[in-house]
Amino acid sequence: MASQRGEGETTTTPLEPADRERARAIPEAAVARLAVYLRALSGMADQGVTAVSSEELSQAAGVNAAKLRKDLSYIGSYGTRGVGYDVEVLVSHIERILGLTRNHSVAVVGIGNLGHALANYGGFPGRGFPVTALFDVDADLVGIPVGGIPVNHIDEITSVCMEREVSIGVIATPPPAAQSVCDRLVSAGVQCILNFAPVVLQVPDNVEVRKVDLAVEMQILSFHVARRADEAANVSVGNNGLGVDGMVIRP
Amino acid sequence: MASQRGEGETTTTPLEPADRERARAIPEAAVARLAVYLRALSGMADQGVTAVSSEELSQAAGVNAAKLRKDLSYIGSYGTRGVGYDVEVLVSHIERILGLTRNHSVAVVGIGNLGHALANYGGFPGRGFPVTALFDVDADLVGIPVGGIPVNHIDEITSVCMEREVSIGVIATPPPAAQSVCDRLVSAGVQCILNFAPVVLQVPDNVEVRKVDLAVEMQILSFHVARRADEAANVSVGNNGLGVDGMVIRP
DNA sequence: CCGACTTTGTGCATGCGTTCACAAGCGGTA
DNA sequence: TACCGCTTGTGAACGCATGCACAAAGTCGG
Numbered sequence: 001m002a003s004q005r006g007e008g009e010t011t012t013t014p015l016e017p018a019d020r021e022r023a024r025a026i027p028e029a030a031v032a033r034l035a036v037y038l039r040a041l042s043g044m045a046d047q048g049v050t051a052v053s054s055e056e057l058s059q060a061a062g063v064n065a066a067k068l069r070k071d072l073s074y075i076g077s078y079g080t081r082g083v084g085y086d087v088e089v090l091v092s093h094i095e096r097i098l099g100l101t102r103n104h105s106v107a108v109v110g111i112g113n114l115g116h117a118l119a120n121y122g123g124f125p126g127r128g129f130p131v132t133a134l135f136d137v138d139a140d141l142v143g144i145p146v147g148g149i150p151v152n153h154i155d156e157i158t159s160v161c162m163e164r165e166v167s168i169g170v171i172a173t174p175p176p177a178a179q180s181v182c183d184r185l186v187s188a189g190v191q192c193i194l195n196f197a198p199v200v201l202q203v204p205d206n207v208e209v210r211k212v213d214l215a216v217e218m219q220i221l222s223f224h225v226a227r228r229a230d231e232a233a234n235v236s237v238g239n240n241g242l243g244v245d246g247m248v249i250r251p
Numbered sequence: 252m253a254s255q256r257g258e259g260e261t262t263t264t265p266l267e268p269a270d271r272e273r274a275r276a277i278p279e280a281a282v283a284r285l286a287v288y289l290r291a292l293s294g295m296a297d298q299g300v301t302a303v304s305s306e307e308l309s310q311a312a313g314v315n316a317a318k319l320r321k322d323l324s325y326i327g328s329y330g331t332r333g334v335g336y337d338v339e340v341l342v343s344h345i346e347r348i349l350g351l352t353r354n355h356s357v358a359v360v361g362i363g364n365l366g367h368a369l370a371n372y373g374g375f376p377g378r379g380f381p382v383t384a385l386f387d388v389d390a391d392l393v394g395i396p397v398g399g400i401p402v403n404h405i406d407e408i409t410s411v412c413m414e415r416e417v418s419i420g421v422i423a424t425p426p427p428a429a430q431s432v433c434d435r436l437v438s439a440g441v442q443c444i445l446n447f448a449p450v451v452l453q454v455p456d457n458v459e460v461r462k463v464d465l466a467v468e469m470q471i472l473s474f475h476v477a478r479r480a481d482e483a484a485n486v487s488v489g490n491n492g493l494g495v496d497g498m499v500i501r502p
Numbered sequence: 503c504c505g506a507c508t509t510t511g512t513g514c515a516t517g518c519g520t521t522c523a524c525a526a527g528c529g530g531t532a
Numbered sequence: 533t534a535c536c537g538c539t540t541g542t543g544a545a546c547g548c549a550t551g552c553a554c555a556a557a558g559t560c561g562g
Contacts, residue, residue: 027519028471035470039449053539062451066521066542073541081540082528098470099477106469113371117364121465129469167476168469191479192472198290200313208475210468214372217461218357218380218419219286219349220279221443224459225418226350228442280549304509317512317551324511332510333558 030071031098036061037068038094045087053084100128107133107166107190109181110173111141111151114196118172119147132164137177154181161188170194171201182209281322282349287312288319289345296338304335351379358384358417358441360432361424362392362402365447369423370398383415388428405432412439422446433460 026034040060044052054072058065072079072090075097079085095101106129108118119134134151136142141151152160161169169185171178171193178197185193186207195201195211203209277285291311295303305323309316323330323341326348330336346352357380359369370385385402387393392402403411412420420436422429422444429448436444437458446452446462454460 031474035467082538099473113368117368120364168472216286222350223282333508
């Protein structure tokens with residue numbers, strides 16, 4: 001076990017036993033949507049909205065209302081029948097479930113175009129994710145601050161990450177370096193990795209990896225383009241219900 | 252089994268009827284993995300590997316071997332029992348299925364940090380996706396080339412996209428601008444959109460949207476951090492499944 | 503030519519996630 | 533208080549995806 005993190009004491013919002021039980025049962029897909037709900041709810045709260053129904057919120061989040069209710073049921077019953085949900089309550093509850101009450105220190109490795117952009121996001125969208133360390137192999141970059149944080153040399157990953165208690169590592173390096181960087185992050189105790197490099201990372205079971213793969217996204221879109229083009233070129237009869245939208249014409 | 256190619260050799264890689272039938276039946280999840288397989292296969296081809304078994308390829312792609320075979324079966328049987336798959340054949344077949352034989356012109360809207368990074372990717376990872384247009388609202392940016400392509404003003408989206416036959420639009424704008432930009436892209440005939448803005452886009456049915464949401468990714472990781480920390484903090488809980496879950500009364 | 507070995511392709515069962523539909527519960531109202 | 537309308541929460545059915553296990557089909561050595 002790699003969790004010898006000094007503070008066993010959660011100084012921030014301990015989960016109650018009931019919540020903990022549930023946290024284990026929340027489907028992956030639902031977790032992703034909870035984050036979306038949270039954003040929609042935050043926007044509503046900023047506009048002074050205090051209550052919301054599952055119907056409204058589901059539309060804002062672009063999902064089915066029943067699905068939303070089921071997702072929320074995974075984290076407990078915080079709605080009022082006949083009325084809806086209290087925005088404030090829901091926001092803080094989802095934040096607690098997602099672990100956003102504690103700050104997650106983020107390290108970005110690879111200060112190329114993408115790494116630069118990530119560092120400059122400044123605290124990352126939906127704050128709570130302060131970027132506290134940057135790394136690169138290029139000696140010319142070392143010491144230069146990007147987005148307010150000085151770049152460290154890649155060899156310092158382990159020491160710096162442990163020192164600053166980095167909990168999330170972001171890999172934005174070229175493909176060949178990714179696995180090596182990943183290994184170093186892991187040995188520094190980082191258990192969550194966001195990988196932008198088009199590489200399948202090998203990690204121990206106790207490390208969570210999420211990948212963002214632009215090439216794959218593009219190719220999925222390409223597939224749909226091809227399919228559409230093919231369908232269009234091959235419509236023997238009427239096209240399927242698209243007749244309504246004359247989207248191609250410019251107003 | 253000679254590869255029979257029809258008489259009409261056209262410039263646009265025609266899908267044979269059999270392929271077209273299959274293209275419709277490929278599960279979304281499988282399409283994403285095909286892109287991953289393709290990358291692994293391309294790497295192998297570059298290293299001179301000519302044949303590969305499902306076991307080898309599945310490990311390179313980080314998936315179950317049976318799943319890989321099933322995925323490949325969706326696009327037809329191109330393996331040889333007892334031997335494996337011919338790398339070249341598989342590469343070109345997956346490319347055809349994914350529609351990578353035709354070039355997909357890409358437009359990037361929003362030349363901030365991220366847009367800059369995307370434009371500089373230069374043809375996008377896994378070539379075949381030439382960036383042919385850049386847009387921004389900022390008049391100061393207009394005309395300045397980024398990654399070799401001059402920036403156009405956002406008001407020109409429709410005309411420029413139609414002129415250059417953009418098939419994929421990438422939205423890298425701040426959230427408030429995203430929907431508006433999306434609408435313009437759609438009216439320019441763009442049917443596939445890759446959205447980096449943390450916004451739920453409303454589009455007609457005939458438009459395909461994929462979103463890359465950094466905040467959501469971070470929050471999913473945060474959830475796992477919290478769950479792990481929590482598990483580590485009290486391993487003593489006997490997880491006996493039943494009995495515990497009942498409705499817990501709020502203290 | 504045959505038999506043993508290897509690897510594909512796939513039927514089937516299992517599990518997860520989504521959707522539907524409705525009872526339960528709450529606030530408002532007379 | 534009793535009723536009414538509205539919304540939540542969830543049981544149950546459905547559909548999709550995953551993984552197993554094995555027959556089919558090919559290669560290779562003798």
